[in-house]
Amino acid sequence: MNLAAYKIWGDAGSIRNARKRARRSGDPVSRIMPPLQASRNSHKTGSRALTSCRNTARCSPSAFRKRPFRSTRLRVPLESARTAETFRRPTGEIQTTFSPSFVQHKNAGPQPGDHNLPESAIFKASRIANSDNDGWLNDHAVVVDTGGRVEAVIPSSTLGDTSGKKTYDLGDVSLLPGLIEAHSHVHVSPDLDGFANITTETDDRMVMRAVGAVRKALLSGVTTMRDIGSRNEVIFPVRDAIESGVIPGPRLQLAGTPITTTAGHCWMFGTEADTLEDVVRVVRQQVKLGANVIKIMASGGNFTPTSNPRMTQYPAETLRAAVVEAERLGIYVVAHSHATDGIRNCIDAGIHQIIHCRWLSSDPTVAMDYDPEGAARLAGDGTWVDPTIGLSVLGAEARAAGAPQRRLHWGVSAARPSPEQTIEVLKDMRDKGVRYTTGLDMGMAYADYDKSAYNAISFVESLGYTPWEAIAASTSVTAEALRVNGTVGSLRSGMIADMMSVAGDPSEDIRALASSTDVVKGGVPVKLEGRALV
Amino acid sequence: MTENAVFKAARVANAKVTAWLPDHAVIVENGRISEVVSQSSIADGITDSHAVHELGDVSLLPGLIEAHAHMHTAAGPDPVYTQQSAFNDSKEFFIMRAVDHIRTTLLSGVTTMRDLGGPTDVVFPVRDAVRAGVIPGPRLQLAGAPITTTAGHCWFFGSEADTAEEVVRAIRAQVKLGADLIKIMSTGGMFTPTANPRSAQYPVETLRAAVVEAERLNVQIVSHCLAADGVRNCVEAGIHTLIHARWHDSDFSKGLAYDPDVAQMAADKGIWADPTTGHIMVGDVRIKAGDVPARVPHWAVSATTVPEEQHDAVLRDMRERGVRFVTGLDMGMTHGEFDMSAANAWSFVDLLGFSNWEALAASTIDTAESLRLASETGAIKAGLSADLMAVSGDPSNDIKDLFDCTDVVIEGRLVKRDGRALV
Numbered sequence: 005m006n007l008a009a010y011k012i013w014g015d016a017g018s019i020r021n022a023r024k025r026a027r028r029s030g031d032p033v034s035r036i037m038p039p040l041q042a043s044r045n046s047h048k049t050g051s052r053a054l055t056s057c058r059n060t061a062r063c064s065p066s067a068f069r070k071r072p073f074r075s076t077r078l079r080v081p082l083e084s085a086r087t088a089e090t091f092r093r094p095t096g097e098i099q100t101t102f103s104p105s106f107v108q109h110k111n112a113g114p115q116p117g118d119h120n121l122p123e124s125a126i127f128k129a130s131r132i133a134n135s136d137n138d139g140w141l142n143d144h145a146v147v148v149d150t151g152g153r154v155e156a157v158i159p160s161s162t163l164g165d166t167s168g169k170k171t172y173d174l175g176d177v178s179l180l181p182g183l184i185e186a187h188s189h190v191h192v193s194p195d196l197d198g199f200a201n202i203t204t205e206t207d208d209r210m211v212m213r214a215v216g217a218v219r220k221a222l223l224s225g226v227t228t229m230r231d232i233g234s235r236n237e238v239i240f241p242v243r244d245a246i247e248s249g250v251i252p253g254p255r256l257q258l259a260g261t262p263i264t265t266t267a268g269h270c271w272m273f274g275t276e277a278d279t280l281e282d283v284v285r286v287v288r289q290q291v292k293l294g295a296n297v298i299k300i301m302a303s304g305g306n307f308t309p310t311s312n313p314r315m316t317q318y319p320a321e322t323l324r325a326a327v328v329e330a331e332r333l334g335i336y337v338v339a340h341s342h343a344t345d346g347i348r349n350c351i352d353a354g355i356h357q358i359i360h361c362r363w364l365s366s367d368p369t370v371a372m373d374y375d376p377e378g379a380a381r382l383a384g385d386g387t388w389v390d391p392t393i394g395l396s397v398l399g400a401e402a403r404a405a406g407a408p409q410r411r412l413h414w415g416v417s418a419a420r421p422s423p424e425q426t427i428e429v430l431k432d433m434r435d436k437g438v439r440y441t442t443g444l445d446m447g448m449a450y451a452d453y454d455k456s457a458y459n460a461i462s463f464v465e466s467l468g469y470t471p472w473e474a475i476a477a478s479t480s481v482t483a484e485a486l487r488v489n490g491t492v493g494s495l496r497s498g499m500i501a502d503m504m505s506v507a508g509d510p511s512e513d514i515r516a517l518a519s520s521t522d523v524v525k526g527g528v529p530v531k532l533e534g535r536a537l538v
Numbered sequence: 539m540t541e542n543a544v545f546k547a548a549r550v551a552n553a554k555v556t557a558w559l560p561d562h563a564v565i566v567e568n569g570r571i572s573e574v575v576s577q578s579s580i581a582d583g584i585t586d587s588h589a590v591h592e593l594g595d596v597s598l599l600p601g602l603i604e605a606h607a608h609m610h611t612a613a614g615p616d617p618v619y620t621q622q623s624a625f626n627d628s629k630e631f632f633i634m635r636a637v638d639h640i641r642t643t644l645l646s647g648v649t650t651m652r653d654l655g656g657p658t659d660v661v662f663p664v665r666d667a668v669r670a671g672v673i674p675g676p677r678l679q680l681a682g683a684p685i686t687t688t689a690g691h692c693w694f695f696g697s698e699a700d701t702a703e704e705v706v707r708a709i710r711a712q713v714k715l716g717a718d719l720i721k722i723m724s725t726g727g728m729f730t731p732t733a734n735p736r737s738a739q740y741p742v743e744t745l746r747a748a749v750v751e752a753e754r755l756n757v758q759i760v761s762h763c764l765a766a767d768g769v770r771n772c773v774e775a776g777i778h779t780l781i782h783a784r785w786h787d788s789d790f791s792k793g794l795a796y797d798p799d800v801a802q803m804a805a806d807k808g809i810w811a812d813p814t815t816g817h818i819m820v821g822d823v824r825i826k827a828g829d830v831p832a833r834v835p836h837w838a839v840s841a842t843t844v845p846e847e848q849h850d851a852v853l854r855d856m857r858e859r860g861v862r863f864v865t866g867l868d869m870g871m872t873h874g875e876f877d878m879s880a881a882n883a884w885s886f887v888d889l890l891g892f893s894n895w896e897a898l899a900a901s902t903i904d905t906a907e908s909l910r911l912a913s914e915t916g917a918i919k920a921g922l923s924a925d926l927m928a929v930s931g932d933p934s935n936d937i938k939d940l941f942d943c944t945d946v947v948i949e950g951r952l953v954k955r956d957g958r959a960l961v
Contacts, residue, residue: 193672206663208629208633208659208663209663209666209667209672211630211633211634211637212633212634212637212663212664212667212672212673213672213673215634215637215638215673216637216673237630241628241630241631241634242630242634244631245630245631245634245635248631250612250631250634250635250638251634251635251637251638252638534958535957535958536958536959
């Protein structure tokens, strides 16, 4: 096992556990609990024994405490579940913080024995996306090994002897890599009460919302999700719980709390930092807690009435310091910006990805101040943009169905860019070579956690993508942006077997992507024929 | 909030849960049952005002009532994991488990669940969230933290109280936090290595003080008891429900010390028992299949292990004397998974000699009576909350059909239809 690769979140986890142990050090439990004498997989042979011991002197507390945490719901040996992934960043070799977890959420029926380690499996479908996500392989099968990885994608007719492998014939479906959602806030309620909830609810309540949110996302076909702004107290335990098999959910890449100015955008779940020194310290703190990505608010935002979406929140030097610090610690920075001035600061600072990127003028009477040269620089620098345009499509559909309009922020109410203007600018940016990630801004009004497909839908219907371009954007392209394309985002040998299927043909009608029939995470089905197994 | 609805089924349990009404329909208005009628007597125009759900060839029963859960613990076949996680996990993990578990329970057909012990900073916020509609779950009745002695049974999520004064104060504290009932550990238990399941944890005077205080505050009090001494103390003190009701002798070298006179006294006083045979039966079946680790007995009972048949014989005698049983699985313990409430009825039929209909009534109307919810839920009759569950077979023929839940309705709201979760 590659400990170095495991380092970043692994250490944060150990710190949390160490704290927990420290809190409990006064507890008698560690002194009086009997030692647990069992190897990790001995339950397979029925030889696990809980040896009772009344003599506390003989019961080593360390024997108890050091025993590795293992969920009965994990379907693979702990070693494989904890093996972290390595990949190469464009700027040099950096270890990732992304760990696959092969979670099987147990759904025991009345009959015993449904907790075996995973078998190798075969998933047959009439259409399987090729490894470049630009065409179908007809009547193929994905062969998954016992580690939950794709062994091969081959024509079903050449399968040969399939004994010893569990075969799932998914039938007339389109099987794709699991969707990758680049932008969620799982602790928010995706309705118009979101702001009221976020400012009044307890962390406990947000944890409970998050449990439902990650389940919904997974069952809609999202197998990897980047949360770029949730309370630290909420989101890190949620990831721990998913990785431990306590709850079902996608693989999570996390920012934790976004970094913002005092009273700045999303201060109510952010970490406030006003000076360059504060920002650097907060970047370090987030990494310590387990962040894989830093989110910083370069401008104000519509969600926060005490911020100004047209104005910058940080000078370029401060953003640059955040980028340098994040890169030093092996992760990357995404920045929220609606304002043209904020985008310019991000470009100067070398921010890795810009969220929203709406080019709002600093003059409240002027809607937009699009800078084509700035867009060309974004393209030249390889800066990704998350256009969050799916949210606009969902909002428009909801309003057409009678839902009320979200109240306009005071900063944009005088001169608001029309949807057409926004689309035109986003199309021009793309023409200049800017690449887009599929981030919905889940948790905002109308952006429910099962709506990730609306990223691709909006890319086709609004931005002129071909369906295959949009499918690739939702899978392999966003995987590249999230720096996880070495492990997820396409179906080829060696990749983690994260898959989703839909009944229709999304290369004909992209809206077919919105209704998933089957979802497989790490080779283990979590939804089959529309029925959740978790 | 809920729309008016009609649920049609080939078999609908009658109001006493003793027989089927063939081809009947349950009419629901404002979340409550307004009428149970023959399908043929329904006017066509009802579709104007009611959503009509044709459930088809299913058996429609009152939503099951689960009388004994620990929503925060990790159920499963592995006793080590269950115990270790209950000791070590964070509050956040407990909350997440609980959210997941109660949804699972609801979707298995349980519309009312009594939690008999969990950390107060977990179970009360979870109940609040269910009531606020933030998360799906059954109607919850909570004991909060169980009252136990220092190092006593379940001390790691309990409220430790050693004297009568401390016990009374602990009861008041739980009620203040929102407890609907009190759970007190009158003996040690198998889950806690520092407790002794063969011995009483409280004298009868302390239990009596607890009963008086609980009754003064109008909450029920139920007590965990695995030892004959504990059962006797509970019965004499007038505890309302005996949980487990096992009669281990205080002598390590002996098996049971069943006292029929005490059992008779319990019956005469109208004391209920929760035999928790369901999860034991599930475990036995699994272990016999050789697929899960064998049980390792608690140190206090390992010298003289009592075969399960002896316990069952005692339970049958208690029942013959008139003690009534509630369906509590001990969800959250090993083999007590959260979708296994039907194992209660299964074990009542297979081990305790209930007829299928008696077991179905135990799982619904009887346990509702014991939980003091008979005027709210537990039967399909006019005036009660529309809490319904349907199974695809006929559990009056094969009680195991109760596991095949297809549809669930809680307070008039459909949360599972044709095997698919809607929440």
